[in-house]
Amino acid sequence: MPRFRMTVEYDGTPYVGWQRQDNGRSAQGALEAAVLSLTGETVSVRGAGRTDSGVHAVGQVAHVDLTRDWQPHKLRNALNAHLATAGDSVSVLDVMAVADGFDARFSALKRHYLYRIVNRPSRLALEAKRAWWVKKDLDHDAMHAAAQQLVGHHDFTTFRSVHCQAQSPVRTLDRLDVARNGELIEIRASAQSFLHNQIRSFAGTLKLAGEGKMSVGDVRAALEARDRKACGPVAPPTGLYFMKVDYPGDP
Known part of the structure; x- marks a missing residue:
């Protein structure tokens, strides 16, 4: 059966997440319904990574086999x-034919995420579901310095959900950068794979660093504690974006 790789964009606001679930609409379910409507085939669309309810995607990658x-x-x-026609907030940006051995999840070399914070006194109107609104002034340089304590090969027990199903909390974080452009603070993270709620846990902890409530040493101590209680509050899903996936042979 021919296999196709799709790059997908979606607004996570109306969905329970990427993964098909019984308790509501999902981005995966929307794509599978579109395939069924188009071809009459009931398929499983496999994604490169799961996203939670309210999390957005600019470059989610999935594959599907069609007759x-x-x-x-x-x-x-x-x-x-x-x-x-179905009124879904999902768009297929690109499709390419791939070999049978390609797997959107298991062939991935690296995944890239963005977390957006709008740091200003006034509440959000246009971006209320697109970013985390933080009123108190944040020191982005302090956030970046704290973030560097988390880069590398570590046990990230502190920064993963208690519901995380990964067999091991050990991951290699290749990048965690914080930069400001006006009122927008961007946290960019790259790794081969992430734990459940890992980036949102990072964002919540780095916010405390930006407020002066945690020092660089405190963030390092939180990592080394390997204790979920040492993590800052988990940031809301609205600011998180699945940006891109790298595969062998890609430009």
């Missing part, structure tokens, strides 16, 4: 037409 050997651009356009 027909579609021209990629026609498949993209047809799926988008069905998604639009």
Whole structure:
């Protein structure tokens, strides 16, 4: 069966997350429904990573096996037409035919995420579901310095959800940078894989560093504690974006 790789964008606001669930609409379910409507085939669309309810995606990657050997651009356009008709907040940005050995999840070399904080006194109107609004002035340089304590190969027990299903809390974090552009603070994270709630846990802890409530040493101590209680409050999902996935052979 021909296998197709899709790059997908979605607004996570109306969904229970990427993964198909019984308690509400999902981005994965929207894509599978579009495939069914288009081809009559009941398929499983496999994603590169799960996102929680309210988390957005700019470059989620998924793969699907179909019986027909579609021209990629026609498949993209047809799926988008069905998604639009269904009123889904999902868009297929790109489709390409791939070898049977390609797996959106297991072939991934690195995943990239962005967390957005709007740091200003006034509440958000246009971006209320697109960023975390923080009123108190944040020191982004202090946040960045604290973030560097988390880069590298560590046991991230402190920064993962108690519901995380990963067998090991050990991960290698390749990048965790904090930068400011006006009132917008961006936290960018890159790794081969992440634990459940890891980036939102980072963001909540780094916010405390930006407020002066945690020092660089405190953040390092929290990491080394390997204790969920040492983590700052988990940041809301609205500011998190799944940006990109790297695969062998990609430019």
